[in-house]
């Protein structure tokens with residue numbers, strides 16, 4: 509079934525065409541949105557979550573327009589990037605307030621914090637959080653309540669490897685009950701769990717398809733081209749000055 513449908517979706521900021529006529533259908537399940545910096549991914553997410561109103565065209569989520577649609581938005585959990593919180597409250601105070609606004613209580617806020625190992629710093633003021641702690645609190649916020657659809661903008665940014673693994677595990681564990689739309693530049697560890705991939709670049713749809721069918725194309729587009737370090741190289745060093753793909757052992 510279709511989860512999100514965009515038709516000729518445009519969002520223009522002054523002279524910037526952040527999204528320039530995107531038509532795409534995203535099915536239920538886990539979708540990964542990829543693309544270069546400034547390509548329009550976060551704008552798409554903010555249109556889907558009703559933060560922005562389309563300049564023209566339309567976007568529907570669960571068949572409804574998100575703009576000014578509180579009832580629809582109550583079905584979402586969202587973690588934006590970078591995370592933004594009030595500074596002078598504790599994580600617990602903020603999450604509890606948020607949970608209460610969704611009809612849940614402190615218990616549910618704690619459950620969500622526990623998912624992302626955020627309980628140990630929950631009673632500290634947010635102003636003292638590291639960027640990893642902020643990310644974990646924002647992930648916890650997205651999982652408060654029983655969202656039917658969770659949007660995650662860069663869920664793996666600023667967190668250590670163990671936490672990354674945990675985030676991916678949680679997504680996988682919840683996939684039967686919850687749909688996910690995830691923007692992530694760190695895409696390789698997510699590929700095994702996602703169902704669908706959408707690529708947006710320069711405000712346009714580049715690609716949309718089943719993960720296993722588009723994986724090769726995604727690798728061609730996004731496997732990092734890492735230039736060999738010239739540090740310590742000599743003119744005789746055969747690696748010096750070579751450019752190109754750093755070949756992983758299993759490539």
Ligand SMILES: Nc1ncnc2c1ncn2[C@@H]1O[C@H](COP(=O)(O)OP(=O)(O)OP(=O)(O)O)[C@@H](O)[C@H]1O
Pocket residue numbers: 521524525526543544545546547548549550551552
């Ligand atoms: N509120 C805004 N006001 C003005 N311009 C904006 C606004 N939001 C986004 N833009 C511009 O729209 C374009 C698309 O930005 P967007 O954040 O959607 O890209 P992105 O694909 O998420 O990029 P990144 O990978 O860097 O996060 C950029 O040129 C950006 O500067």
